[in-house]
Amino acid sequence: xxxxxxxxxxxxxxxxxxxxxxxxxxxxxxxxxxxxxxxxxxxxxxxxxxxxxxxxxxxxxxxxxxxxxxxxxxxxxxxxxxxxxxxxxxxxxxxxxxxxxxxxxxxxxxxx
Amino acid sequence: xxxxxxxxxxxxxxxxxxxxxxxxxxxxxxxxxxxxxxxxxxxxxxxxxxxxxxxxxxxxxxxxxxxxxxxxxxxxxxxxxxxxxxxxxxxxxxxxxxxxxxxxxxxxxxxx
Numbered sequence: 001x002x003x004x005x006x007x008x009x010x011x012x013x014x015x016x017x018x019x020x021x022x023x024x025x026x027x028x029x030x031x032x033x034x035x036x037x038x039x040x041x042x043x044x045x046x047x048x049x050x051x052x053x054x055x056x057x058x059x060x061x062x063x064x065x066x067x068x069x070x071x072x073x074x075x076x077x078x079x080x081x082x083x084x085x086x087x088x089x090x091x092x093x094x095x096x097x098x099x100x101x102x103x104x105x106x107x108x109x110x111x112x
Numbered sequence: 113x114x115x116x117x118x119x120x121x122x123x124x125x126x127x128x129x130x131x132x133x134x135x136x137x138x139x140x141x142x143x144x145x146x147x148x149x150x151x152x153x154x155x156x157x158x159x160x161x162x163x164x165x166x167x168x169x170x171x172x173x174x175x176x177x178x179x180x181x182x183x184x185x186x187x188x189x190x191x192x193x194x195x196x197x198x199x200x201x202x203x204x205x206x207x208x209x210x211x212x213x214x215x216x217x218x219x220x221x222x223x224x
Contacts, residue, residue, distance in 0.1 A: 032211050034211070034212075036213075042217075043203060043215035043216065043217055043218060044155070044213075044215055045215070046212045046213065049211060049212070089154075089155065093211065095211075096209065096210060096211030097143075097162070097209060097211075098168070099145065099157050099160055099168055099170075099171075100145070100157070100211075100213060101157060102147075102154060102155040102157075103154070104154040105154055105155075
């Protein structure tokens, strides 16, 4: 079964607005959570990651929120720009040393 | 730093033929991962090695797929008796012990 799920295949946000991308997971043992960004015809690259000992991490315009009891984490992008348009993949692992399980991806479009 | 190198970038095979895909990880990275990317399934984990030892091959189709890492500078993914459903982009990634994956550009396999 799908251990990591992104329920929204696509999202459109106005330039300057906040993009909120969501991810749900099933495995209680997941301890490491990450968001990757993928442009068409390119490979995914890491945006931001968190361990389960924190419930929030900020990095510039990016913030990851982790809700372990709800098995849910999200990525918020403030002041969204057209260059943020890409596919965003959430991923989780039981540790930073084990396999990373990816969601299906959410295609974000930031429009003027 | 050349990044993760994958060859060939594109491979076309006939049904029933063998395909071998190569991956050169980033020097100094201890882990090598193989993923398969399709539109329907997204990014699926296949197998990974740490310090050249196979750790988890739970994503590998058992009968026709095999992976090896004979030395620290390369890994191979071999698919025997290829089938049209094996058509996908096969991504190799390497990682130091941080959890971050550095992906190659992928090998696009087309089975006719």
